[in-house]
Amino acid sequence: MNPAPSMSQHDMTILAETFRLLGDATRLRILFFCLPEPKSVGHIAESLELSQTLVSHHLRLLRGARLVRGERRSKQVFYEIADNHVSDMLIDMATHIDEDHTEV
Amino acid sequence: MNPAPSMSQHDMTILAETFRLLGDATRLRILFFCLPEPKSVGHIAESLELSQTLVSHHLRLLRGARLVRGERRSKQVFYEIADNHVSDMLIDMATHIDEDHTEV
């Protein structure tokens, strides 16, 4: 029940890097926007009112950390959350935040 | 089961801020070090081979975001993870990272 997490230095670095990427409101918005289903770059930019360039830059970072995956469909590229671990992570965190100020 | 997390802008900001603080290897080390039990500032600094000053600065940030709590016991101040949400969060994330490269 209590994992007493003794993480390797390597894991610690990966974890920090992951958190660092999640630690930006713009990137978080992109991630949560793509959470329900894959979205094209243009759709993301338009919906979140961000420049296409900025969205691409952020997607590149998220891709690099394997937080999202991009798939080309003709002219557009659709991005989705990379896997269930990432989705679960996001949902878990959102839940924690929610509970944090719902509780006593 | 699927919360379809529609977070408020405010929640999103809080979440991003929390992630941002977790997104630094030094702070993460401090947090995981304090996870099993409260530790004094000096103990943290010595064990993690960080300057006392640096540890204090980071603890201040973590305190500000209510990720840790400090309690004075005579001359020393012991810091512990603020509450179960934070502990769970950290353990969850550590588990995700662990699974991420354990799996196929």
Add this chain to the structure above:
DNA sequence: ATAATATATGAACAGATATTCATGTATCGT
């Protein structure tokens, strides 16, 4: 081939951030 659409990349810059150094404050023993 050319043009148009969709996305990616590189350079540049302003603002943020981690770390160090110097110094301040609090608590205890004498």
Add this chain to the structure above:
DNA sequence: ACGATACATGAATATCTGTTCATATATTAT
């Protein structure tokens, strides 16, 4: 009161990061 120990704070700085602007690449239609 004084010195010693433990922690906190402020300023300074070098590095990093998010964003924009300009431009490149890829795909499709004509």
